[in-house]
Structures are given as C-alpha cells and as structure tokens.
Amino acid sequence: MLSLLYSALLSLTLASGVYSDGKNISVSTQVFASTGSNVTLPCRLNGDSDIMPFGTIGIRVKWSRMPEDETLEEEPFLVVLGLHTKSFGEFNGRAVMQGADVNDASLVIMDAVASDSGRYRCEVDKGMEDVVYEVSLQVEEAGLLNGVVFPYSPRLGRYNLNFHDAEQACVDQDAVVASFDQLFQAWRGGFDWCNAGWLIDGTVQYPVTKPREPCGGSGSNAGVRTYGQRDKSNSRYDVFCFVSQLEGVFFWLEQPERLTFDEAVQACADNGAEIAKVGHMYAAWKLHGYDRCDAGWLADSSVRYPISRPRKNCSPTQAAVRFLGFPDKKQKLYGVYCFKPQ
Incomplete structure (x- = not known):
C-alpha cells in the first residue's frame, strides 16, 4: 500500500516537473561546502504557520536537481506529501528534511561529495501559496576551502544590510557571502567578532572565541552563536564575506x-x-x-x-x-x- 503511494508521489512529481508560466523562482542563492561535510540547502515557507508544511495533508515539498542541459527535465530525488516521505536515486539515504522550525523545508545532504555540485530546486505547494527556491551548490575538496572570512559593514555603519544588500556588499569587495562551514572553520582558527552578520543560508551568526559581557556574557561558552533565520528583506545586520584567492x-x-x-x-x-x-x-x-x-x-x-x-x-x-x-x-x-x- 505504501509503495503504491510512493509510486503515485513520484508520478505526480514527474508530471509537474516543468514550471507553468505563473510560477516564478522566489529565492535564488549559492551555497559552498567541503567534501565530507553535511550541507544545508535553504528552503522556507513564506509567512507564519502553526504547522509543519511538510507534515500536513495537502502540503507537498519537492526537491529536484536541475540538469546542466536545460532542455532536459529536472531530476526529483525527494518528495514529501503529508506525513509520507520518499527519497530515491543517488540521494536515497543521504538527503533529509531539516525541519528546524514550522516554516523550514530546507534540505540536509549528508557526507557531501564533489559530484553533488550543481543547481537544485525546492518547490513547496500549499494551496494558493507556492514557494520556489533555487540553490547553486559548490562542493570542493576540503583543502580547497582554505580562504579568509572577513566581517563587513558599509559606510552607513553597523547593522544596515538586509540579506540582498549583504550579498551585493560582498560582491562589491570581490568576495561572496560566507557559508556556515567557512565561518566555523574561521572560528576554529581563532576568529572572534562580536557583531552579528548574514551567512549565505539566510541565518545571522557571529563567532566568539573569548566569551565576554558584550558578546553573550562572560559565563557563556565559546562558539559560533546564531540568531537563526531572519527576514531577508527587512532584517538588517552586517555580513561575513569569504574570499578564496587573490587573482x-x-x-x-x-x-x-x-x-x-x-x-x-x-x-x-x-x-x-x-x-x-x-x-x-x-x-x-x-x-x-x-x-x-x-x-x-x-x-x-x-x-x-x-x-x-x-x-x-x-x-x-x-x-x-x-x-x-x-x-x-x-x-x-x-x-x-x-x-x-x-
């Protein structure tokens, strides 16, 4: 019975794999990761919800991988319909929903490999409300992630960048918005900064190696502290940028x-x-x-x-x-x- 449901899910997914004219990409972002790490591809339901979107009847989440040849159809590999989940293909057993909060449909790919690099698409169908995320993932050998993470705030001063402004601010400095893995690696190397900044997954975090009162309290632990996901249009912080080489x-x-x-x-x-x-x-x-x-x-x-x-x-x-x-x-x-x- 359950296998029939999964077959139906797959058929439904393949039939709706190509966007209609009325469906637009609402978010496009880039994520970097090193081989062997667990990487999160962001996807969130708009607005507030008191139920998990992928745990509710009538709600469907589909994660697909986009082929390099745009004339070919996308390759769905994880579908969630109500309480039922099905993963298949190369990501079977390696891809799971993150479910950090009630609006979170982000995907966690475990033990990333270089061949995971590519474009991914998340579709959340909730009646009249559709959310579409497109994520570009770049997985590099661990040694190739060596670079430098640096904090940045504009001439206007601290906490004046929404997420989109933060992306442009890094590009303007010949860099990209840092990933959590990159910030974590920098923190392990001694990076300490008390101002919160955007990361590429839409979270706001900051690294503390020397706990003190202005940075969460002197009695707290060292670590990368997070404010979690923030409104990309209205929330304003600094940003952590990443540059890997000097060309x-x-x-x-x-x-x-x-x-x-x-x-x-x-x-x-x-x-x-x-x-x-x-x-x-x-x-x-x-x-x-x-x-x-x-x-x-x-x-x-x-x-x-x-x-x-x-x-x-x-x-x-x-x-x-x-x-x-x-x-x-x-x-x-x-x-x-x-x-x-x-």
Whole structure:
C-alpha cells in the first residue's frame, strides 16, 4: 500500500516537473561546502504557520536537481506529501528534511561529495501559496576551502544590510557571502567578532572565541552563536564575506604625498591598476602574509592596513587587518592600496 503511494508521489512529481508560466523562482542563492561535510540547502515557507508544511495533508515539498542541459527535465530525488516521505536515486539515504522550525523545508545532504555540485530546486505547494527556491551548490575538496572570512559593514555603519544588500556588499569587495562551514572553520582558527552578520543560508551568526559581557556574557561558552533565520528583506545586520584567492597583484603605491580619496583612485589608474577592494586586502594579508603599517584608501572609501607581524604602533597584540573607519574623502591623510588583475 505504501509503495503504491510512493509510486503515485513520484508520478505526480514527474508530471509537474516543468514550471507553468505563473510560477516564478522566489529565492535564488549559492551555497559552498567541503567534501565530507553535511550541507544545508535553504528552503522556507513564506509567512507564519502553526504547522509543519511538510507534515500536513495537502502540503507537498519537492526537491529536484536541475540538469546542466536545460532542455532536459529536472531530476526529483525527494518528495514529501503529508506525513509520507520518499527519497530515491543517488540521494536515497543521504538527503533529509531539516525541519528546524514550522516554516523550514530546507534540505540536509549528508557526507557531501564533489559530484553533488550543481543547481537544485525546492518547490513547496500549499494551496494558493507556492514557494520556489533555487540553490547553486559548490562542493570542493576540503583543502580547497582554505580562504579568509572577513566581517563587513558599509559606510552607513553597523547593522544596515538586509540579506540582498549583504550579498551585493560582498560582491562589491570581490568576495561572496560566507557559508556556515567557512565561518566555523574561521572560528576554529581563532576568529572572534562580536557583531552579528548574514551567512549565505539566510541565518545571522557571529563567532566568539573569548566569551565576554558584550558578546553573550562572560559565563557563556565559546562558539559560533546564531540568531537563526531572519527576514531577508527587512532584517538588517552586517555580513561575513569569504574570499578564496587573490587573482592579481595587491600593492602599496609609493607616493610622495598623502591623497584624497579621488586622488587615490586616480593614482592607481595612472599606474595601470585600480584601487584595491577590501577582499583584495584580506586575501593578500591572510593568504600571502602581506604586511604594511601604512593606512591606505580602499575602493569602498574605507581606510585600512594589513599586519601579519604584530608589533608596537601597528597592531601590538595580533595579526589583523586594522580598520580606521570611513573618513572624509577630502582628507589628505592617507596613501592608497592598489590592485592589478592578472
């Protein structure tokens, strides 16, 4: 009897595999993971619900893998209808619903492998309300996830980015929004930051290695602390960005005088380069050991300098990218860091 139900579920899924004109992708996001890890692909029901969408009669969740050839049909591998669940194909036994709260239809793929990389689609059908998520998953060998996670807030100040602004802020710095795995790896490496920021799965979290009163209390445990899922349009936080490599040359431009921001931009251009971005500085600092005790303009009009060898008057206690804020662009107090793409 149950096998007949599963057969019916599969037939229903395959029949509805192609979108009608009235069904649009409501969310599109990207997720990174390392081989051997458990990775979560986000999918959430809109609005509030007092019941689990995938545990209710009349509610259907379908997760599919999209073929590289767009002329081919999608490949459904997990369908939930009411209380019944069926997984099949290469994900049978490896893919489960997360169900973290009443609106959560996110998928957890266990023991990720490189061949899991690709595009995925989640459809939640709830009567008149349909939710469609499209997720791009990139699974890389664990060693290839080495990079640097860095916190970012705009000139407007702390907690001014919704999720979509956060994505663009990272792109503007030649980076991407970090995943939980990347933030967790950074935390294990000693990353400590008390301001909460967006991650690519739509959660808001922050890493604490030294518990203290402003960061959850001195009696709390070290760890990556989470605010959970937040409204991507209306909630505002900072963001954690991730950059994996430096595809060019990052350098301090030797100048006889200090520059305004506009003069800094022009000085780099005059030397066949562009003014460097925050992601360039973090990649040069973390991945190549770049060290200089001169504060310089960057493309977002912030002023920073990278210290790999802590010392007096530079960064006496720790290696870090030091941040001097967003000064008046007309001040002639700083030099400039440039970047020449390969």
